[in-house]
Amino acid sequence: MTHTHMAGDIHANVAAPGPQWLQRPQDVNAVDPALWSHTSKRSESGELTIGGLGVTEIVETTQTPVYVMDEEDFRSRAQAFATAFEGWRVFYAAKAFLCRGVARWAFQEGLGIDVASGGELATVLSAGVDPAVLGLHGNNKSVDELELAITSGVGRIIVDSLDEIDRLEQLCQQHGCRAQVMVRVTAGVEAHTHEYIATAHEDQKFGFSIANGQALVAMVRCHVSPSLDLLGIHSHIGSQIFATHGFEVAARRTMKLMAQFHSATGQHLPELDLGGGFGIRYTSQDSPATPDQLATDLREIVEHEARGHQMAVPTMSIEPGRAVVGPSGTALYTVGTVKVVDLDGGAQRVYVSVDGGMSDNIRPALYAAEYSAALVSRSSQAEPVLCRVVGKHCESGDILVRDVFLPGDIRPGDILGVPASGAYSRSMASNYNHATKPPVVAVRDGELTTLLRRETLEDLLGLDVG
Structure with missing residues (x-):
């Protein structure tokens, strides 16, 4: 007989230990x-x-x-994503693991790199990676991090709050430059993963909510800014995800938001990033999808939603990290x-x-x-x-x-x-x-x-x- 314990199954009384x-x-x-x-x-x-x-x-x-x-393994997995998602932009999520050598491997295999801090950005820049293929994430980027991004020529900055938009705009004015940005949104998706690595439900720190209208406000704010160029929308639903159902919901809601933005401004947004979080096999019970399977499913999802909104398929991006290096x-x-x-x-x-x-x-x-x-x-x-x-x-x-x-x-x-x-x-x-x-x-x-x-x-x- 098994008795559960408030601290988890590690403390349970079990007659036959081990998962089924x-x-x-x-x-x-x-x-x-x-x-x-x-x-x-x-x-x-x-x-x-x-x-x-x-x-x-x-x-x-x-x-x-x-x-x-295993360098050969890393390179082959990076190549597999680049090939499967040909025509899309594939960014290696550096937070999974980063050093200068790995940054060079990813860049040499045709991937962009997504960084989430000033330290990650400095590491990738010191590896000789073209800053134009970099994206900077983070829910609380400092002035120093934003300044490093715009002065080094980072290709896109994913903005996460109105405070950050204000800071970035002021820095661009000080340096006499413009910044290309994407607006991170929360699509209200309950990804089937641990709550600590689920990032698209409403009650969490990342992004602007689509449901309450914050996302559209932030997008219009960036659109009218004299210093910012709005590229599109960024969505990330979580990590260690095996099914594409959550991405289907995220695509539906983000592309509906793109249509609403067009109605409000008359402008079409050129890019949509669906994030990463693709799962890998840690044990025999895990069954991750291959890059080819993911690409087929995600292409079908995006094309279906584009037809529904009578819009062209935007330039698409994904951000595998764990699935490449894990x-x-x-x-x-x-x-x-x-x-x-x-x-x-x-x-x-x-x-x-x-x-x-x-x-x-x-x-x-x-x-x-x-x-x-x-x-x-x-x-x-x-x-x-x-x-x-x-x-x-x-x-x-x-x-x-x-x-x-x-x-x-x-x-x-x-x-x-x-x-x-x-x-x-x-x-x-x-x-x-x-x-x-x-x-x-x-x-x-x-x-x-x-x-x-x-x-x-x-x-x-x-x-x-x-």
């Missing part, structure tokens, strides 16, 4: 290609190789924890302790503690995100056992993988790999417990390149002026 979708594997050494980057595979010895390098060699070079980025990254950890804990009803749980945790992947603790894991440094003939992979931090919620089958002989010194760690892991990493942030390395054709070096204790102490 998690199946006992027939081969505990098997690597599901749907979960891992394109070049990941087992060698004859049972060791996982990524980009032609064995994980043991990678760890000898970098130590653990470490994020391993599957390209693998986090590697070293097992430190293995502990068997007795549960109510006679069941047991095996706790496998690794040398990372919520400081390098906060998503499981933040909104119960699910991940997979595997023993990647060797093969095993032991029977699979249900395990919980946890970190080393001083929090009982410091869980990396809530439920996963690992070999029964899992032991200290083994290397665990967590696939689909390329997005929102290093980018959301912290120094909790004064942990140092792991490095990010790229692998390709048997070569390893450092993208971000490991933080050191000297880095931490260098910030402490006391």
Whole structure:
């Protein structure tokens, strides 16, 4: 019998732990290609190789924890979106993961880049990316961030409030320039995702509401401004979304708004951005759409709405981030302790503690995100056992993988790999417990390149002026 607990199922009394979708594997050494980057595979010895390098060699070079980025995988996914959405503008959402190397990869594969802060903007500019293909997001952009955007020639600024419109207009007048803007709207869509990453319902901080007329007011405000050029409308409904139903509602409401704007001003808006948030596979229960499937569905949705409003199909944009970089990254950890804990009803749980945790992947603790894991440094003939992979931090919620089958002989010194760690892991990493942030390395054709070096204790102490 299962009893729910106000703090979640982690505290429930269970007779048989583990979610119903998690199946006992027939081969505990098997690597599901749907979960891992394109070049990941087992060698004859049972060791996982990524980009032609064995994980043991990678760890000898970098130590653990470490994020391993499969460059070939990233580039192929970027190419897939650019090809599937030919004729559309595809912006890589830098918030998923950003460094100068990845910014160059995205740009070289024909993607624009969406940034959401002055730091992200400065990083992309320092990578040599053409500012004309950049878009700047943010619900509370500072004067300094807006000034950097207009003086560097950012292609579009997505405005999020009337206060920001005022600030941007004043800066343009001071610098004697114009800014191209899009108005971010909330379409009133309840995306089927966690509430913390749903961004188009009414009661949240982003954008102007279509329902109460704020969006149309903001659009007219930008249209009549002597310093701003209104390009169109921006909508984003959330993250880790698998179905296109929410995008259909968003397209219907945003294109109706474009028609209302035309009626009010006599002007047609040339662009519409439907955002990103396309989901990826973290576990065997996830079933994301391919770029081709997404493109087919979204094109059909937009063309249908355009016919309904007797308007030309606007220039369309999307912003995949997680869907490009998420599957390209693998986090590697070293097992430190293995502990068997007795549960109510006679069941047991095996706790496998690794040398990372919520400081390098906060998503499981933040909104119960699910991940997979595997023993990647060797093969095993032991029977699979249900395990919980946890970190080393001083929090009982410091869980990396809530439920996963690992070999029964899992032991200290083994290397665990967590696939689909390329997005929102290093980018959301912290120094909790004064942990140092792991490095990010790229692998390709048997070569390893450092993208971000490991933080050191000297880095931490260098910030402490006391």
